[in-house]
Amino acid sequence: MKHRSRYRVGALSPACLLLLACSSGSPSSGGSPSDEPVVGVAAAGPDDRRAERLALVDEHLVGSGIVDARVLAAMRAVPRHRFVPADLARLAYRDRALPIGLEQTISQPYVVAFMTQAAEVAPGDKVLEIGTGSGYQAAVLAEIVGELWSIEIVAPLAERARGTLAACGYDRVHVRTGDGYRGWPEEAPFDVILVTAAPDHVPAPLLEQLAEGGRLVLPVGDEYQEIVRIRRTPDGLERERLLPVRFVPMTGEAQERR
Numbered sequence: 138m139k140h141r142s143r144y145r146v147g148a149l150s151p152a153c154l155l156l157l158a159c160s161s162g163s164p165s166s167g168g169s170p171s172d173e174p175v176v177g178v179a180a181a182g183p184d185d186r187r188a189e190r191l192a193l194v195d196e197h198l199v200g201s202g203i204v205d206a207r208v209l210a211a212m213r214a215v216p217r218h219r220f221v222p223a224d225l226a227r228l229a230y231r232d233r234a235l236p237i238g239l240e241q242t243i244s245q246p247y248v249v250a251f252m253t254q255a256a257e258v259a260p261g262d263k264v265l266e267i268g269t270g271s272g273y274q275a276a277v278l279a280e281i282v283g284e285l286w287s288i289e290i291v292a293p294l295a296e297r298a299r300g301t302l303a304a305c306g307y308d309r310v311h312v313r314t315g316d317g318y319r320g321w322p323e324e325a326p327f328d329v330i331l332v333t334a335a336p337d338h339v340p341a342p343l344l345e346q347l348a349e350g351g352r353l354v355l356p357v358g359d360e361y362q363e364i365v366r367i368r369r370t371p372d373g374l375e376r377e378r379l380l381p382v383r384f385v386p387m388t389g390e391a392q393e394r395r
């Protein structure tokens with residue numbers, strides 16, 4: 138595998154990006170009462186909070202290296218407040234990760250946009266997400282590709298995400314409950330595999346399920362991680378280090394192999 142160690146996406150320095158990118162699992166979000174399981178999705182307001190969403194995109198994403206028009210349009214379209222617990226809906230349009238219960242989080246909007254852009258997602262791509270969580274990242278991807286496959290290891294989160302996605306009209310997102318370490322072989326190969334929990338190594342089954350020209354984008358590491366993009370080229374796999382981040386760890390087989 139060829140390695141490139143430059144940080145290639147985004148105009149900010151790695152140190153700056155680390156502050157921006159703390160996607161999930163930050164110590165300050167643990168232990169909040171909102172870490173309890175929550176049922177249902179936040180109700181849409183009369184205007185679906187579009188003005189707040191546009192402000193989030195214009196103030197925090199445009200100008201911070203997010204330039205892909207499809208990604209910006211998707212971020213403007215998905216009602217993030219419907220993917221967070223109702224008691225945190227007021228914070229939905231801040232650029233920060235939020236707890237969604239069961240010690241998991243919905244990623245920071247900047248990181249969702251960054252990973253979607255890094256994956257170079259385009260209409261017609263076949264996409265697999267590992268770590269459905271709230272379903273928000275899946276909805277952003279669905280805005281671009283329509284249909285996709287997503288795996289969540291925590292059954293109640295998978296169940297809730299299915300409900301939220303359906304209620305928001307994303308009815309071609311197929312959510313499976315299970316360990317994403319082994320991917321979704323029956324649906325492979327994928328043009329894009331996007332992982333939103335951090336293993337300390339790249340799962341070999343995910344590399345095997347990557348189509349020619351496909352991109353695997355994932356955080357890799359222990360406490361501190363980097364978002365890495367691996368591209369399958371005719372000459373083999375190319376690996377690029379993109380962004381320092383902190384995600385929740387990938388559990389299941391990834392945890393057992395640590």
Ligand SMILES: C[S@@+](CC[C@H](N)C(=O)[O-])C[C@H]1O[C@@H](n2cnc3c(N)ncnc32)[C@H](O)[C@@H]1O
Pocket residue numbers: 160161241242243244267268269270271272273274275288289290291294315316317318333334384385386387388389390391
């Ligand atoms: C940072 S959260 C994901 C955020 C999510 N993409 C969203 O938009 O809300 C990481 C998710 O990965 C899940 N996860 C961790 N290990 C996993 C595994 N081996 N397979 C599938 N999901 C996993 C966690 O349960 C958690 O819901």
